[in-house]
Amino acid sequence: MKLCIIGSGYVGLVSGACFAEVGHHVTCVDNDARKVEMLLAGKVPIYEPQLEDLLHKNVAAGRLHFTTSTEEGVDNSEVIFIAVPTPPQADGSVDLSYIEKVAREIAAVLKPGQYRVVVDKSTVPVKTGEKVADTIRRYNKTDADFDVVSNPEFLREGCAVPDLMKPDRIVVGSNSERAIALMQKIYEPFMAPVLVTDINSAELIKHAANSFLALKISYINAVAQICEASGANVEKVADGIGMDHRIGRNFLNAGIGYGGSCFPKDIAAFIAISENLGVPFTLLKEVERINATQRDRFLAKVREALWVLKDKKIAVWGLAFKPDTDDVRSSVAVEIVRALVAEGAVVSVYDPKGMEKAAEFKVVEGVRFAESPLDAARDAEALIIATEWKEFQQVDLLDVKSVMHTPLIFDGRNLLDPATVRSFGFTYTSIGRD
Numbered sequence: 001m002k003l004c005i006i007g008s009g010y011v012g013l014v015s016g017a018c019f020a021e022v023g024h025h026v027t028c029v030d031n032d033a034r035k036v037e038m039l040l041a042g043k044v045p046i047y048e049p050q051l052e053d054l055l056h057k058n059v060a061a062g063r064l065h066f067t068t069s070t071e072e073g074v075d076n077s078e079v080i081f082i083a084v085p086t087p088p089q090a091d092g093s094v095d096l097s098y099i100e101k102v103a104r105e106i107a108a109v110l111k112p113g114q115y116r117v118v119v120d121k122s123t124v125p126v127k128t129g130e131k132v133a134d135t136i137r138r139y140n141k142t143d144a145d146f147d148v149v150s151n152p153e154f155l156r157e158g159c160a161v162p163d164l165m166k167p168d169r170i171v172v173g174s175n176s177e178r179a180i181a182l183m184q185k186i187y188e189p190f191m192a193p194v195l196v197t198d199i200n201s202a203e204l205i206k207h208a209a210n211s212f213l214a215l216k217i218s219y220i221n222a223v224a225q226i227c228e229a230s231g232a233n234v235e236k237v238a239d240g241i242g243m244d245h246r247i248g249r250n251f252l253n254a255g256i257g258y259g260g261s262c263f264p265k266d267i268a269a270f271i272a273i274s275e276n277l278g279v280p281f282t283l284l285k286e287v288e289r290i291n292a293t294q295r296d297r298f299l300a301k302v303r304e305a306l307w308v309l310k311d312k313k314i315a316v317w318g319l320a321f322k323p324d325t326d327d328v329r330s331s332v333a334v335e336i337v338r339a340l341v342a343e344g345a346v347v348s349v350y351d352p353k354g355m356e357k358a359a360e361f362k363v364v365e366g367v368r369f370a371e372s373p374l375d376a377a378r379d380a381e382a383l384i385i386a387t388e389w390k391e392f393q394q395v396d397l398l399d400v401k402s403v404m405h406t407p408l409i410f411d412g413r414n415l416l417d418p419a420t421v422r423s424f425g426f427t428y429t430s431i432g433r434d
C-alpha cells in the first residue's frame with residue numbers, strides 16, 4: 001500500500017521504516033529541511049537500534065522516500081499518518097498547534113476524487129480527531145473525500161523497531177468502515193491483535209496506558225521510600241509483588257523517577273484533560289509528586305554525603321532518559337546534572353549516545369563531556385549513575401576506584417549489585433535498598 005507519514009522523528013521515521021519493511025511504499029515527510037537532507041544522504045538523524053540498517057535496506061529497495069513536500073506525500077498515498085510533536089504547555093495541557101497546522105496543510109492539498117485516510121499517530125487529547133476532521137473540512141475548498149482515524153503509537157525508544165514489528169496490540173479508532181478496512185490491511189503483515197474502537201476511545205487509550213505505567217513506577221518508588229525508612233529491600237519487594245500475574249514485574253523498578261519526551265507530558269496532559277472534562281484525575285497528581293520527590297531525595301543524599309557541592313568534582317554516568325537511546329528530552333539525568341552545576345559542582349558526564357544531542361540542544365551547560373565512563377570518573381569525589389546503560393555494568397570497578405579521588409557511588413537506577421560494589425571498597429548508595 002502507499003502510505004505517507006508526516007513528521008519523521010522517533011515515531012514517524014521508525015514507523016516509516018517498519019511499514020516499508022513489510023512491503024508498503026512509504027513517503028516520509030518532514031518540514032525540517034536539514035533532517036530530510038540528512039535522510040536523503042543516507043544519514044540517520046536519531047539513534048535507535050536497528051533503524052539505520054532498516055532505513056538503508058528499504059531505501060535501496062525503493063520502498064522508502066523522503067521529502068519536505070506534504071503535497072507530494074498526500075498525492076502519492078491513500079493513507080496519511082500524522083506523527084508530529086504534541087509538546088506540553090506551561091499548564092500541562094497539550095500544544096496542538098503542530099497537529100492543527102498539519103491538518104490545514106493536508107486540507108490545502110487534498111484533491112477531489114481521491115479518497116484519503118488521515119491517521120493520527122501522535123499522542124493527542126480525547127476528541128482531537130473530531131477537531132482534525134473539522135479543520136480539514138473547513139480549510140479544504142474541494143469537498144474532498146476523507147476519513148480520520150486515531151492510531152496511537154506505543155513504541156518505546158530504545159526498542160522501537162521490535163516494538164513496531166511485534167506490537168502487543170494495534171489500536172484503530174474510527175467511525176468509518178472503509179477506513180478501518182484499510183487500516184487492517186496496512187497492519188495485516190504485523191500479525192498482531194487489532195483493537196477497533198471509536199476515535200475518542202482510541203485517543204483515551206494512549207493517555208490512560210502511559211498514565212498507568214507511570215503510576216506503577218511511582219507506586220514502587222513510594223514503596224522504595226518505605227523500604228529506606230524500614231530497612232527492607234525494594235527489589236525483593238518488587239519481585240514478590242511482580243510474581244503475582246495480576247500485577248507483573250515490569251515497571252516496578254525503583255529509581256530517580258520517570259522522564260523522557262512521553263511520560264511527564266502525557267501524565268500532565270491527562271490531568272489537564274480530566275480537569276477540562278470536569279472529572280479531575282487527582283491520583284495522577286500524586287504520581288507526579290512522588291516522581292519529583294525521587295529526584296529530590298536522591299540529590300539530598302548526595303548533598304548529605306558530600307556536605308558542600310560547590311567545587312566538588314562529580315562524575316555522572318548517563319544523560320539519556322533511558323538506555324539505548326540518544327533522547328535527552330525531559331531526562332531526569334539531565335535534571336540531576338543541571339542541579340549539580342547550579343550548586344557549583346564541577347561535573348564530568350558520559351553517555352554512550354546522549355552527549356551529541358545534549359551538546360547540540362545545550363540541555364546541559366558548563367559540564368565536561370568525557371570520552372568514556374572511566375574518563376568521566378577521573379579525579380571525581382563522587383560518581384552518580386543516572387541512566388541504566390548496560391555498558392556501565394561492565395566497567396571494571398577496580399579501574400573506577402583507582403581513577404576516582406574518593407570512592408563514592410550514588411546509583412540512581414539500582415544498576416549495580418551493592419555487595420559487589422562495596423567489596424571493592426566503595427561507599428555505595430542506591431534506591432530503596434541497603
Ligand code: NAD
Nearest residue numbers: 007008009010011030031032083084085086122123153157
Ligand atoms: P519528534 O520531535 O522526534 O518528531 C516530530 C517530527 O515532526 C520532527 O522531525 C519535526 O520536524 C516534524 N514536524 C513538525 N511539524 C511538521 C509539519 N508541519 N510537517 C512535517 N513535519 C513536521 O517527535 P516524536 O518523539 O516522534 O513524537 C511524535 C508524536 O508521537 C508525539 O505526539 C509523541 O507524544 C508521540 N509518541 C512518541 C513516542 C516516543 O517514544 N518518542 C512514543 C509514542 C508516541
